[in-house]
Amino acid sequence: MYDYSLDMWSLGCMLASMIFRKEPFFHGHDNYDQLVRIAKVLGTEELYDYLNKYQIELDSRFDNILGRHSRKRWEKFINRENSHLVESDAIDFLDKLLRYDHAQRLTAREAMEHPYFCMCCIYFLKKLN
Numbered sequence: 001m002y003d004y005s006l007d008m009w010s011l012g013c014m015l016a017s018m019i020f021r022k023e024p025f026f027h028g029h030d031n032y033d034q035l036v037r038i039a040k041v042l043g044t045e046e047l048y049d050y051l052n053k054y055q056i057e058l059d060s061r062f063d064n065i066l067g068r069h070s071r072k073r074w075e076k077f078i079n080r081e082n083s084h085l086v087e088s089d090a091i092d093f094l095d096k097l098l099r100y101d102h103a104q105r106l107t108a109r110e111a112m113e114h115p116y117f118c119m120c121c122i123y124f125l126k127k128l129n
Contacts, residue, residue, distance in 0.1 A: 005102035008111065012097030019085045019094070020077040036065055042100060043071030050100035089116035 016025035026041070028034025039047050044066060051058055058066075074091045093116035096106045111117055 003102070004108055005105050008097050008105045008108065009102075011111070012094055012105075015090070015094050015097065016077075019082060019090055021082045021085070022077070032059075032061055032065060035062070036067075039066060040069045041072050042098065044069045046071060046100055053101065087116075089114070092116065 013025050017023040026034060026037045028037045035047075050056075074094060078086050093106075093111070093114050096114070097111070099105045106114065
């Protein structure tokens with residue numbers, strides 16, 4: 001069933017691509033590889049927690065390709081080329097968007113109230129004046 005949480009995931013993917021200058025951020029060759037790429041960043045333990053919570057069975061094809069991965073810190077993706085685009089509010093905002101569990105992701109209203117989004121609005125309002 002579709003709801004806003006998928007849009008918030010998409011926003012997180014676009015934001016990660018923009019601030020880390022890696023497009024697309026999760027670059028999978030097919031649906032299976034896509035989930036593996038996501039799990040390498042968000043961690044497999046968190047993925048299995050999500051699957052168990054919602055009683056979702058993972059396709060058996062993942063048995064040999066998923067592996068075990070710990071959640072990576074977002075700071076790992078910061079380098080010389082993108083460090084000027086990254087700040088703590090951006091990392092916090094991104095972290096709250098890219099969650100396996102759709103119920104834990106920010107809603108659109110919560111996103112608009114997040115300090116990162118508010119800071120961007122202030123920046124652009126100053127540019128207009």
